[in-house]
Amino acid sequence: MAGRYNFTESEAKWQKRWDDDGVFRAAVDKSRPKYYVLEMFPYPSGRIHMGHVRNYTLGDVVARHRRALGYNVLHPMGWDAFGLPAENAARDQKIHPAKWTYDNIANMRGELKRMGLSLDWSREIATCHPGYYAQQQSLFLDFFAAGLVHRKEAFVNWDPVDHTVLANEQVIDGKGWRSGAPVEKKKLSQWFFKITDYADELLDALSTLDRWPEKVRLMQDNWIGKSSGAYVHWPVVGRSDKIQVFTTRPDTLFGASFVALSPDHPLTTELAAKNPELAAFVAKCQSMGTSAVAIEQQEKLGFDTGLKVQHPLVPGKQVPVWVANFVLMDYGTGAIFGCPGHDQRDHDFASKYGLPILPVVKAPDGAADVSKEPYVGPGTIFNSDFLDGLDVETAKVKVGERLKALGAGEPTTVWRLRDWLVSRQRYWGCPIPVVHCDSCGVVPVPKDQLPVKLPDDVSFDKPGNPLDHHPTWKHVGCPKCGKPARRETDTFDTFVDSSWYFARFCSPRSDKPVDNDAVDYWMGVDQYVGGVEHAILHLLYSRFFTRAMKQTGHVKLSEPFAGLFTQGMVCHESYKSADGKWLYPEEIERKSDDLVIEIATGKPVTVGRREVMSKSKKNVVAPVRIIGEYGADTARLFMLSDSPPERDLEWSEAGVDGAFRFIQRLWREIVEPETPFAPKGAAKPATLSPEAEAVWRQVHKTIAAVSENLEGFRFNVAVAQVRTLTNALSELDAKAPGADWVRRHGFEALVKLVGPMIPHLGEELWAALGHNTLLTLEPWPKADPALLIDDTITLAVQVNGKLRGTIDAKRDAGEDDVREAALAIPTVQAAMAGKPVRKLIVVKNKIVNIVV
């Protein structure tokens, strides 16, 4: 009766051993090459989910592989611990946010530890710990002194019920996601980081990030949104001021038929003060939804102000000034000129309000009718004075020069990227360390008074910011003049916390934000692994923060993440009961291919499509349950098998079973082999049987292939190769001369190859093979190059490109021998049907193609 691998016992044993021996502790060692592996740290929601299991398994494979390759590996873990859910828990369950958070951390730490990750837990950090956020405040003060921070009025999403600003993502169809109240656009004084100072550099440096996914670089490129064009000044008739517009099509300036202002433009505001109709129009625009759907369906609306502006290049030509709902105040200058002939939106607007439509660009085929549809392609300029006959691109340059010479405008670049609004009216975040003094204005808190700690005694009974309601906390003396002053009660956006944690991990207990020696050795992160959902915000903010830290002398490099890997998500079918409630996978039973029932009621269940696991649809599987039933190695192996890591992975019980079977089988093959292996360290026999020799070659080919595939993040292929080798070693006839030796050393290599993937079983098998060292500390196996090249090669023989047979030939065999052998194959002759050879192609060691 075959035994069974006791994963529960084994996994606990090896985890304890690794811990006792401190094998994952990292220390600066300048004599060795370093490798910094980091996965995006989790929000402590209370439990790990399958997304975490996948993320941390991927990172752990990299970390363990690199360690075996001789690198000094830093692989830390921490907690993105500030944020709104803790406050909601406090309000709903009457638990203090700190207790809720630290309890969650304790639970999740335990769950993560059961996965057997090779983490240096001595470096654990939580962003809500004063030891962390004190240093964040210190960084803020440095940024403040360097002019990278400013406070300005901005329109923000304000939830009038919850009394807080909301991020754009928290506004759904113009309503607050929690309260459901219509969100107001409110002008508030807010703190910003000047990320736009670095817009150019953040864009340019994208091209240096050659180990980042192309997709992510592209998304950041779009997000930064560099756009070249020109400012054009339009003098207002009868007034002394000018309206400045931005355009990317200065070449179509002669086709202008109106100028349109944003409802929020200062001139609009001024005019509306004296014009109630305009004021009503502006109010209407502002009350309209800002969601994508609302905008899509919204009609273009305009209001003629009655003002005219003088065309900058055509004396005597005047165009009307309108206010239009589609002109955004926070892009460009908040004013545009409309050229209906060559812009869809302007065309819609002009058609609606009866404004002239002038063609100024001829298509290459000479077509110039724009009365029905605007023409937006390339072409030749006409109706445009000195630009006539030029192509669009040349005309843009020419008109820019002319505008500049006349003082009527200038070429410019505008960006979609806005400054980063970092203040939040919330309690559970890092306090912004400034004081507001009636005499001195905004005064930074001196560094020796940091941290500005959050008060513990807060109440969540009232809506709004508990810091603001606190009876005493905000009342302090001004650090400058000593007079009574008020603390800033806003806290930082939690994206600030995660914008530098990777640097903090280098010296997590330092009394400075970073310790130079440590950060210069460890940074940047050689391999960062995480979800693609952070492709823009977190990664862009971190890139900005690293530059700001460089400018303020904390780090020497600009880019935090040299290598980035974005993993796919974990998906599962969803289930809905007969009465329309979502059901967990364990609440259903599959009776047959098309019958699924709810266990509790026996009623049929509607099976939904595979989609990302989410609590709201209950299509989740708890990692702890899987680890308990099958073990961490099974969970890890399943995460690595089958699906390429960058693609979505479909969770299936069958897949888990498959991984579990392989674990058990590998254990049996090595711990209870049917025939014994050669003794440990036995010398290679003088001769191996041909089969044994072939398997031994396969061992080396697998070492080479797995090494390459681990490096290239093709973990699913690496797993398949490991399985193939397992099959070969197991099928090798034990009686063949040398088989016992090949089996011992083949399995030893195999165990090393699977070590990063299924480390507990790896250790168990390494010990079973008679070793008393830790597999974790063993060097990576090396493939013998001589064994990677076969002496005989099977060549495919094609006739007219179709496979008709194969021949075995010596490696690098001469063309004549190969030709002869190929032509001698009966099936090949049959396919040739007696026709003469017209052409014969021999690709060395690959293929023969006979053309008849």
Add this chain to the structure above:
RNA sequence: GCCCGCUUGAUGGAAUUGGUAGACAUACAAGACUUAAAAUCUUGAGCCCUUCCGGGCGUGCCGGUUCGAGUCCGGCAGCGGGCACCA
């Protein structure tokens, strides 16, 4: 609307980057072991035609380049993602 990616058996996927398509798994079927089940082992299978031998077709669709295309080029369709009254 703009930009990107993907499309291979029943399913997940593999294919040395132009050279034997379907590795490795999962599911399925048949068999062995078992009182039975589980576990394990063996065998089968891209589709179609054929009693055997064998043949034809086949990587979303149409076309091209090539001795040879899943792979390169052009067009189309479907699915997914990002951005979006961005001037």
